[in-house]
Amino acid sequence: MTFYLVLKYLHVIGAAVLLGTGAGIAFFMLLAHRTGKAQTIAAVAQIVVVADFVFTASAVVVQPITGYLLMRELGVPFSEGWIALSLILYLVTGAFWLPVVWIQMRMRDLAREAAARGTALPDAYHRLFRAWFWSGFPAFASVMAIIWLMIAKPAFPA
Numbered sequence: 117m118t119f120y121l122v123l124k125y126l127h128v129i130g131a132a133v134l135l136g137t138g139a140g141i142a143f144f145m146l147l148a149h150r151t152g153k154a155q156t157i158a159a160v161a162q163i164v165v166v167a168d169f170v171f172t173a174s175a176v177v178v179q180p181i182t183g184y185l186l187m188r189e190l191g192v193p194f195s196e197g198w199i200a201l202s203l204i205l206y207l208v209t210g211a212f213w214l215p216v217v218w219i220q221m222r223m224r225d226l227a228r229e230a231a232a233r234g235t236a237l238p239d240a241y242h243r244l245f246r247a248w249f250w251s252g253f254p255a256f257a258s259v260m261a262i263i264w265l266m267i268a269k270p271a272f273p274a
Contacts, residue, residue, distance in 0.1 A: 120189050127182040131266065133175040134209075135259050137167060142252050145220070149245055154230035154237055161224030168217050176210070197272030198265045205258040205265075212255035219248045 141164045148160035183202075186192075192199060226241040 120186070123182050123186050123189060126178060127186060127266075130175040130178040130182060131259075131263055133171050134179065135263065137171040137175070138252075138256060138259060141167060141172075141220075142256070145248070152237070154227045154235075157237070157241075158224055158227035158231050161220055161227060165217070165220050165224060168220065172213070176213075180206070198269050201272075202262045202265045205262050209255050209258040209262075212251045212258075216248055216251050216255070219244050219251070223248065 144160050145164055148157045151157070187194070187199065194200060194203070223241055223244050226238055226244070230237050230241070
């Protein structure tokens, strides 16, 4: 097996982890939220936060490293249109993902507090949930676009 194929394999796995973990987290958080039960939300949010740190953060580190090594191996410059656009979209994804991680931790903490007190979820939780929910769309769309760019490698007019 060549170095290139190993890099490509790791890069594809990293993309799958980013997309799959993001979709899974969104699914479980949304279903937990829909229960309206603070205890359920707190438990699911705890798992989601761990998953984000173990899986998403690992893939976030692996992707640019393997991507750079693949570019170097193939002699593709950063100025290549689809590469440049992928990098911009990667930054967009990060700009939404980083705050979302903090939001998930805060939602978890608010749900824990409400569960411990036996009270309803506070307004702050609901505001954070809306921010979390809407932040997912540009992040998810950006990852989907990056994967398409990786596959299609479209030529952009100069």
